Amino acid sequence: MFRRGSDRAGAVHGPAHTVLAAVLPPAAVPVGVVPVTAGGTTSAMFRPRTVGEAVEMLAAAHDSGAAVALLGGGTDLVPALRSGERAAEVVVALRRVLELRVRGAGADSLTIGAGVTYTDLAGWSLSPGLARAARVVGSVQIRNTGTVGGALGSARPAGDLLTFLTAADAEVLTTSPRGSDRLPLPRFLAEGLAPDALVTAVRLARPGGPQVYLKIGERQAAYPAVVSCAVLVDRVRHRLTCAVGGVGLLPARMEAAERYARDEVDWSTGTVSSAAARRFGDLVVEAATRITPALPAGPRGSAEYRWHAAGVLAGRAFARCLHVTAPPASGPVGDFAAGGQP
Amino acid sequence: MTAVPADGLDAGAEGADRAGGAAGADGGESYRLNVDGFLRTVNGASIGDSLLTVLRDTLGVTAVKDACEQGRCGACSVLLDGRLAASCTVLAADADGTRVVTVAGLGGAGLARAVRAMFLAEGAVQCGFCTPGFVVAVTDLLTRHPDADEEEIREALAGNICRCTGYGRILAAVRAVQAERGALRSGDAHSSGETQRHGETQRHSDGGPDGW
Numbered sequence: 001m002f003r004r005g006s007d008r009a010g011a012v013h014g015p016a017h018t019v020l021a022a023v024l025p026p027a028a029v030p031v032g033v034v035p036v037t038a039g040g041t042t043s044a045m046f047r048p049r050t051v052g053e054a055v056e057m058l059a060a061a062h063d064s065g066a067a068v069a070l071l072g073g074g075t076d077l078v079p080a081l082r083s084g085e086r087a088a089e090v091v092v093a094l095r096r097v098l099e100l101r102v103r104g105a106g107a108d109s110l111t112i113g114a115g116v117t118y119t120d121l122a123g124w125s126l127s128p129g130l131a132r133a134a135r136v137v138g139s140v141q142i143r144n145t146g147t148v149g150g151a152l153g154s155a156r157p158a159g160d161l162l163t164f165l166t167a168a169d170a171e172v173l174t175t176s177p178r179g180s181d182r183l184p185l186p187r188f189l190a191e192g193l194a195p196d197a198l199v200t201a202v203r204l205a206r207p208g209g210p211q212v213y214l215k216i217g218e219r220q221a222a223y224p225a226v227v228s229c230a231v232l233v234d235r236v237r238h239r240l241t242c243a244v245g246g247v248g249l250l251p252a253r254m255e256a257a258e259r260y261a262r263d264e265v266d267w268s269t270g271t272v273s274s275a276a277a278r279r280f281g282d283l284v285v286e287a288a289t290r291i292t293p294a295l296p297a298g299p300r301g302s303a304e305y306r307w308h309a310a311g312v313l314a315g316r317a318f319a320r321c322l323h324v325t326a327p328p329a330s331g332p333v334g335d336f337a338a339g340g341q342p
Numbered sequence: 343m344t345a346v347p348a349d350g351l352d353a354g355a356e357g358a359d360r361a362g363g364a365a366g367a368d369g370g371e372s373y374r375l376n377v378d379g380f381l382r383t384v385n386g387a388s389i390g391d392s393l394l395t396v397l398r399d400t401l402g403v404t405a406v407k408d409a410c411e412q413g414r415c416g417a418c419s420v421l422l423d424g425r426l427a428a429s430c431t432v433l434a435a436d437a438d439g440t441r442v443v444t445v446a447g448l449g450g451a452g453l454a455r456a457v458r459a460m461f462l463a464e465g466a467v468q469c470g471f472c473t474p475g476f477v478v479a480v481t482d483l484l485t486r487h488p489d490a491d492e493e494e495i496r497e498a499l500a501g502n503i504c505r506c507t508g509y510g511r512i513l514a515a516v517r518a519v520q521a522e523r524g525a526l527r528s529g530d531a532h533s534s535g536e537t538q539r540h541g542e543t544q545r546h547s548d549g550g551p552d553g554w
Contacts, residue, residue, distance in 0.1 A: 141426050
């Protein structure tokens, strides 16, 4: 049944649960009763207009015991529903929640709504590093549709945005019936989203220096990266952060390499020796081998390949962020400095 | 299936507004989609069906092609509220209230006509399965960036896969459209100004890291 008029705020407040009761098959209804077609077992969709409505609908659906999925752009969820990889009895579609599409800048921070697409990010001059990372996600079709909230909700191991946001010490803003919350990204990724909560935004510091994101993989437009790496420099705090995706189940920070960079970089000029760039890559390889839990071996290439790729990408990103003094003749660091898309 | 002309964009949006809220799959109720300027009533589709599935199997709109269903091949490309999207990654019920434009709705004149004509003239069509998606993607590209360079064209079409042509003829068709349209536009100060601004943006944002 398709609800008419429930998009009126008055109709949804309070009656939201009634609406759900009418729409949701009681959890006791066996899945088999729902017509199983190409659309799988999904039997209800809610299309809230505000975060408040979304949270009410989410909570009510969750209380009813139904399997609920949040729908952002759909680039991950819809194919997964089709293939049966994921099943959802209830879909809460967030397309019409305009407040999730807002992005803004404070004095020190950038806040990006969960409904902001990669295409929106790709043109954002306030965060050129993030814009470049967004520009190399998938195809035009994917970038026009996929959202920041979806990247967090899907948490792909080498997800372009996740690797960048991990290096950026991002925080995830959520809303649930218990109110709003703010979690560091690693904690959010480790704990997962509460079933009645919604990611509303992600917050990160304004860029404080060069930021480079690199990845390696199959055809970019069609497949997620195999290995990805982000290096972010903060010239004011004399700090460099580095995250690697695609080696572990989640992106990992390369803390030993970060400490090395802090001591090795001449922060007044942003200069570093070519030997240091090489050493930075080596430290990332060492750390990559110790990332747990590691991705199971599979079509993403062997662990050894991914460790090696992490080191190459990190060294290359590091060299692009800084001024590298000329390498000794025919030194291998020239390879890093040459850059170019992997 | 019923099809009534959507009285311009407003009618489509309003109709969808009234129909919005939530949907169930008991088959008794329906929602509406604005497809190529017509409001189409969807009956009997599952709520979990993609826009691609509903367009082809429920509404009989075969201008979108069904290949990978993973958002990778671009054969099902449409414009969703003016933005290029793979219709297999959109739930149809969630497209209620948006404007869906397939290759059949791009229009018989102007840029879309030129794209179709040049695909034929340049031999950019072999088996033709990818062609509707390509025509939508090329029209979208040249609407946004009439003077896109080779790299921008290749990047913009990376989401559309062709297994016949090797892409060479398709790229030639895009350049032919640009040449034809460029000749039409020559002397149009507004267009060239826009193009220049775009070029500057690209140079700025694709440049190296911020200098020290």
